[in-house]
Amino acid sequence: MDEKIKQSFKMMIAYQKKDIELRKLNNLIERDEALAVMNKYRHAFDDAKRAIAECEQQAGVLLDTFAELQRYIEDNETALAELENTDSGESEEELERRVKRLESLKSKFQSADKKMHDIQDKAKAVCNRRADAIKTGNAAKQKFAEAREKHGKLVNSKADELKRLKSELEEMRKALDPKLFAEYAKLVDENKFPPIVRAVADDKKNMFNCGGCGLNLSQKGNASLNDQGWFRCENCHRIIVLLD
Numbered sequence: 001m002d003e004k005i006k007q008s009f010k011m012m013i014a015y016q017k018k019d020i021e022l023r024k025l026n027n028l029i030e031r032d033e034a035l036a037v038m039n040k041y042r043h044a045f046d047d048a049k050r051a052i053a054e055c056e057q058q059a060g061v062l063l064d065t066f067a068e069l070q071r072y073i074e075d076n077e078t079a080l081a082e083l084e085n086t087d088s089g090e091s092e093e094e095l096e097r098r099v100k101r102l103e104s105l106k107s108k109f110q111s112a113d114k115k116m117h118d119i120q121d122k123a124k125a126v127c128n129r130r131a132d133a134i135k136t137g138n139a140a141k142q143k144f145a146e147a148r149e150k151h152g153k154l155v156n157s158k159a160d161e162l163k164r165l166k167s168e169l170e171e172m173r174k175a176l177d178p179k180l181f182a183e184y185a186k187l188v189d190e191n192k193f194p195p196i197v198r199a200v201a202d203d204k205k206n207m208f209n210c211g212g213c214g215l216n217l218s219q220k221g222n223a224s225l226n227d228q229g230w231f232r233c234e235n236c237h238r239i240i241v242l243l244d
């Protein structure tokens with residue numbers, strides 16, 4: 001391999017090594033269990049909030065129904081009082097009609113009373129659900145805060161290392177071959193990490209494999225690799241280098 005190209009690759013590989021370190025550190029932070037815990041309790045808190053809103057909406061409906069029933073009972077109480085007020089000069093027919101109306105009104109009152117009790121039961125259930133949701137919501141808030149603090153500690157403990165790696169990479173980048181770095185960045189964007197891989201010797205076939213995807217290189221690939229010291233994998237497009 002041409003000495004200048006070899007040097008470029010060596011610097012690029014050193015950069016990649018540090019880039020791997022940075023990625024490992026970022027992964028460690030992103031995969032922090034406390035983050036997953038935060039997510040879990042954020043959802044639990046949102047669920048509780050939704051339950052409370054639902055309860056309040058249901059309570060509103062129950063209150064409306066209750067008021068409606070109360071109005072119905074009040075309206076009919078007057079009719080009931082009138083019906084109970086017997087008139088001595090009443091004929092048997094009129095009396096019978098009055099009794100029938102009284103009975104019908106009585107059954108309507110009973111059904112209204114039953115509805116009132118239903119509302120009371122429902123209201124109790126809604127209140128209990130709301131109280132539970134408040135309790136769950138508060139607990140979730142507390143757990144979320146704890147997890148956030150834990151995650152914050154991890155982030156803080158790694159902040160210096162992260163900063164150091166980033167600034168070192170920035171410094172190293174200045175010395176890299178721009179064209180090579182552009183190819184590197186392109187492969188990173190395509191999720192082909194690491195972009196630079198070593199040629200893996202396949203002794204049986206006396207050929208080379210791609211150190212990234214593992215595929216055998218073609219005759220042409222092998223020839224190029226031996227000739228110029230590097231080759232683009234025909235399969236994954238990573239840059240395969242032959243360095244001693």
Ligand SMILES: [Zn+2]
Nearest residue numbers: 210213233236
């Ligand atoms: Zn490959």
